[in-house]
Amino acid sequence: MLTTSTLLLAGCSGDDGTPVLTWYTNPDDGGQAEIAARCTDAAEGRYRIETSVLPNDAASQREQLTRRLAAGDTTMDIMSLDPPFIPELSEPGFLAPVPDDVAAATTEDTLDGALAGAMWKDEIVSVPFWANTQLLWYRKSVAETAGLDMDQPVTWEQLIDAARDQEKYLGVQGANAESMTVWVNALVASAGGQILQNPEAGADELVTDLDSDAGRAAADVVGTIGSEGLGGPGLPTQAENESMLLFRGDNGSFMVNWPFVWPATNAAAEEGAVPEDLIDDIGWAVYPQMSEGQESAPPLGGINLGVGSESQNQDLAWDAIQCIVEPENQSYYFISNGNPPASASAYDDPEIEEMFPMADTIRESLDQAVPRPQTPYYNEVSTAIQDSFTPPSQVAEGTAVETGNFIEKVLRGEALL
Amino acid sequence: MTTESTAQPAASRKKSVRPVKSKRTKAEARLGWWLAGPAFFIMIAVIFYPLMQALWDSLFSYRLTAPDDREFVGLSNYLTILTDSVWWSGFAVTVLITVVTVAVELVLGFALALVMHKAITSTRGFVRTVILVPYGIVTVVSAYAWYYMFSIDSGYMNNWMGWVPGVDSDLNWFAQAGSALTVIMLSEIWKTTPFISLLLLAGLAQVPEELSEAAAVDGATWRQRLWKVILPNMKAAIMVAVLFRALDAFRIFDAVFIMTNGDYGTEVLSLLAYRTSIVRLEIGLGSAVSVLLFLCVALLAFIAVKVFKVDLARGQGGKS
Numbered sequence: 001m002l003t004t005s006t007l008l009l010a011g012c013s014g015d016d017g018t019p020v021l022t023w024y025t026n027p028d029d030g031g032q033a034e035i036a037a038r039c040t041d042a043a044e045g046r047y048r049i050e051t052s053v054l055p056n057d058a059a060s061q062r063e064q065l066t067r068r069l070a071a072g073d074t075t076m077d078i079m080s081l082d083p084p085f086i087p088e089l090s091e092p093g094f095l096a097p098v099p100d101d102v103a104a105a106t107t108e109d110t111l112d113g114a115l116a117g118a119m120w121k122d123e124i125v126s127v128p129f130w131a132n133t134q135l136l137w138y139r140k141s142v143a144e145t146a147g148l149d150m151d152q153p154v155t156w157e158q159l160i161d162a163a164r165d166q167e168k169y170l171g172v173q174g175a176n177a178e179s180m181t182v183w184v185n186a187l188v189a190s191a192g193g194q195i196l197q198n199p200e201a202g203a204d205e206l207v208t209d210l211d212s213d214a215g216r217a218a219a220d221v222v223g224t225i226g227s228e229g230l231g232g233p234g235l236p237t238q239a240e241n242e243s244m245l246l247f248r249g250d251n252g253s254f255m256v257n258w259p260f261v262w263p264a265t266n267a268a269a270e271e272g273a274v275p276e277d278l279i280d281d282i283g284w285a286v287y288p289q290m291s292e293g294q295e296s297a298p299p300l301g302g303i304n305l306g307v308g309s310e311s312q313n314q315d316l317a318w319d320a321i322q323c324i325v326e327p328e329n330q331s332y333y334f335i336s337n338g339n340p341p342a343s344a345s346a347y348d349d350p351e352i353e354e355m356f357p358m359a360d361t362i363r364e365s366l367d368q369a370v371p372r373p374q375t376p377y378y379n380e381v382s383t384a385i386q387d388s389f390t391p392p393s394q395v396a397e398g399t400a401v402e403t404g405n406f407i408e409k410v411l412r413g414e415a416l417l
Numbered sequence: 418m419t420t421e422s423t424a425q426p427a428a429s430r431k432k433s434v435r436p437v438k439s440k441r442t443k444a445e446a447r448l449g450w451w452l453a454g455p456a457f458f459i460m461i462a463v464i465f466y467p468l469m470q471a472l473w474d475s476l477f478s479y480r481l482t483a484p485d486d487r488e489f490v491g492l493s494n495y496l497t498i499l500t501d502s503v504w505w506s507g508f509a510v511t512v513l514i515t516v517v518t519v520a521v522e523l524v525l526g527f528a529l530a531l532v533m534h535k536a537i538t539s540t541r542g543f544v545r546t547v548i549l550v551p552y553g554i555v556t557v558v559s560a561y562a563w564y565y566m567f568s569i570d571s572g573y574m575n576n577w578m579g580w581v582p583g584v585d586s587d588l589n590w591f592a593q594a595g596s597a598l599t600v601i602m603l604s605e606i607w608k609t610t611p612f613i614s615l616l617l618l619a620g621l622a623q624v625p626e627e628l629s630e631a632a633a634v635d636g637a638t639w640r641q642r643l644w645k646v647i648l649p650n651m652k653a654a655i656m657v658a659v660l661f662r663a664l665d666a667f668r669i670f671d672a673v674f675i676m677t678n679g680d681y682g683t684e685v686l687s688l689l690a691y692r693t694s695i696v697r698l699e700i701g702l703g704s705a706v707s708v709l710l711f712l713c714v715a716l717l718a719f720i721a722v723k724v725f726k727v728d729l730a731r732g733q734g735g736k737s
Contacts, residue, residue, distance in 0.1 A: 059696065063695060063696060063698075066481060066482060066698060067481070067698075070481045070482065070484065088482050089482070091482070091483075092482050092483060092484065092485075094482075176678070176680040176681070233569060233587035233588075233589050234569045234570055234589055235589075236589055236591075236592035236681065237568075237569065237589060237591050237592055242570050245570060376482065376483075379696065379697060379698075380697065383696075383697075390680065390681070391592055391593075391681065413478065413493075413497060413702070414497065415497075415501055415503075416497070416498065416501045416503040416504065416689070416693065416702070417503070417692065417693070417697060
């Protein structure tokens with residue numbers, strides 16, 4: 001008995017007796033491990049943070065975290081969480097409540113979009129760490145030929161016309177993957193609609209809102225790009241990385257994508273993988289509008305931090321989280337790993353402006369950004385959208401209403417995904 | 418001692434069959450149980466218990482993220498599955514992959530077995546090594562290799578197609594069921610044909626050489642010897658190869674998961690079970706899918722063993 005207890009305690013403490021906090025991180029370029037080391041130093045022996053890397057994609061990260069949390073894993077001290085999956089983990093009580101003082105201290109200057117993604121049922125259930133949003137990237141030469149003033153908001157219709165007239169490709173994500181839900185949600189929200197009427201409801205009462213002008217408008221954009229071949233031949237299997245490659249090519253024109261494309265394209269230019277003058281031809285703007293004059297609702301991404309309800313080190317974990325999300329660590333993470341801060345003050349770092357000339361646009365976009373449906377059944381909703389909106393060439397006017405009906409049938413246990 | 422017993426006439430052997438339980442045989446029996454015990458318990462732990470648990474869970478509406486909402490629903494999950502086109506589409510794709518890959522592998526495997534069998538002694542080792550290389554590669558690795566070969570973004574298959582006049586070099590192989598399943602099946606055939614050829618090589622080695630030679634002396638052509646002498650004598654090896662490979666192909670997962678994740682009409686039953694249980698975390702529904710998949714595989718095995726009279730223990734096959 002004594003031996004067993006000793007072994008169990010040894011699992012939670014280092015050799016020197018220092019409590020060890022496990023931080024389950026999404027894969028990155030080493031930024032979270034560096035921040036873990038910094039905060040371990042700052043803790044001066046009160047705790048040590050060790051990182052454990054989760055699988056690559058968000059869906060697989062969710063699977064592993066959910067299984068561990070459901071099994072009562074006591075090592076879930078700190079978790080890097082994708083915002084759409086937070087309600088699913090919060091609803092069954094898998095996440096420890098955020099103490100009021102921690103919530104106040106860590107969200108005082110958080111950008112609106114990022115804060116919305118950290119909440120469930122009007123309560124802060126996780127702490128925003130970094131926020132992400134998609135921008136409209138464009139080739140200046142193509143926009144100029146099309147006669148578009150990119151200092152003003154542009155619409156999807158204008159982009160489609162420009163690509164069609166110049167026989168260029170639009171960089172969008174048409175794969176049967178999470179990126180499709182990101183796109184559809186942004187289109188619906190930009191058209192003033194929403195995917196779910198009552199996202200907080202239970203599975204039996206959840207009602208979709210895709211049978212609407214906004215839903216049909218979203219289907220029209222996806223279907224037009226798909227059926228006219230404006231997304232390129234790879235569109236049905238094209239996610240973020242593939243659309244970046246398309247955008248960099250000779251037929252690139254406009255692209256909606258996350259900010260990672262900037263450091264990635266600069267690195268490619270340095271390696272000689274793309275022409276050097278490509279960088280000078282790339283511009284950026286806030287996400288395109290669905291109709292002229294109606295503010296767009298760009299996609300929101302990023303990572304929040306949560307603590308497992310079975311964690312044996314909850315107080316220390318919240319202490320560590322406060323250190324991790326300090327604005328200087330968020331700035332460091334942006335500069336080193338290309339992931340934008342959720343904190344407004346983190347953007348004050350002069351190095352950010354130097355490395356990311358589009359930082360102000362990102363910040364503006366984050367203020368406009370709208371999260372994906374926040375529901376404990378997000379996985380079902382998202383998968384149904386992905387299945388219905390792919391391949392984009394087969395998306396038609398009726399796709400929106402069919403998707404809505406399909407989601408409701410799945411949630412009521414009447415259909416398989 | 419053994420000479421004595423085997424030399425007895427059949428009738429007298431029958432009479433002496435009744436065992437006499439001496440102390441020694443009882444001790445041997447106990448020892449047998451002790452030796453078989455660990456394997457027995459392992460089988461209970463890793464096969465029987467999970468199977469029973471899956472069967473039990475399949476009768477409930479149970480979601481991992483709502484552990485308190487577990488409700489007994491009887492056969493409702495099975496009804497939902499069997500009345501859904503997703504199941505039947507997955508079933509059709511699974512059967513198609515099984516039938517096509519096993520048929521092609523059997524033909525190719527036999528050809529390769531002949532090559533290995535006839536290879537001259539000095540090259541036999543080299544030939545066998547070359548033929549068996551694909552089987553030594555991990556399925557995940559081979560699936561990725563085939564995926565990248567046919568990827569529209571980085572694969573060289575589309576580059577090659579660009580050189581052929583009139584051929585669509587912009588074909589997105591993984592965006593429609595026909596081409597995607599073709600690549601999936603090609604990767605499976607490439608990977609697993611060596612396994613079939615190994616089994617058939619063993620069967621080929623058991624065909625009495627003198628029979629074939631006698632037929633040749635009697636004027637039989639090579640094709641006649643193949644159909645009338647070689648293949649009938651390889652029946653057991655062929656049936657075992659078909660059985661093993663069909664059961665394996667019916668449970669295909671890795672290649673589909675890696676190349677298409679079941680998108681665009683390529684979903685197979687094992688992937689459906691995975692997506693329902695592990696991705697959706699619908700344990701009740703997912704367990705029902707898994708049980709149905711198990712029943713399909715069990716039925717396949719039953720047909721092979723009973724209908725075709727495959728005797729795995731004796732290595733004999735064919736209708737008796």
